Amino acid sequence: MDKLPTEVEIGGFKIEINKDFRQGIQFENMIKEYDLQDEKDAIKFYEEAIKLYYGNIPNEIKSEAVEKMMWFYRCGKDINTEEVESTQKEKIIDYNYDANKIYAAFRDQYRINFQKDKYMHWWEFKALIEGFKEDNEINKVMSIRATDITQVPKEQKEYYTKLKRLAKIPLPTEEVEEDMEMSNILMNGGEIPKE
Structure with a gap:
């Protein structure tokens, strides 16, 4: 494996980028806070993102800095239009x-303690x-979220539809209701209530 990048080249200069996972999160x-379709919001977003990843940089290199920042955020991968479309459909991790x-x-799995x-x-x-084992709870939840209901056998559609509803990433106002519903299910032996 190549050495992980700690800087990017912008305007012919090597500039250090904030590379810790906390910056990515x-x-x-x-991204969730700003309406990137709105020009003013998008400008504010990119200004904040540049500060997050680089600190202060000259205006004349900001456009290239955004490109390099996005490259870094995507882990050096090119934009894949299929991935963009699938992430727009439904997120599987928050x-x-x-x-x-x-x-x-x-x-x-890794004995890593972020504390x-x-x-x-x-x-x-x-x-x-990406390397999480199948038996980790988060991998199970991501698998449920990623399930395409249209590809599930007819007799299992209702079950998977309920599972997906329980596992979905809620909007902020839904979080409390979802937690209560999941608590009720767990307290009742894991049975998903019939509607």
């Missing part, structure tokens, strides 16, 4: 909502998530 949170499950998986191990490169973080 914060960047994703910022670093805030799923934080406890992610933390537990890192502790269980003690303060730094991890964004690319390493993403690679380790």
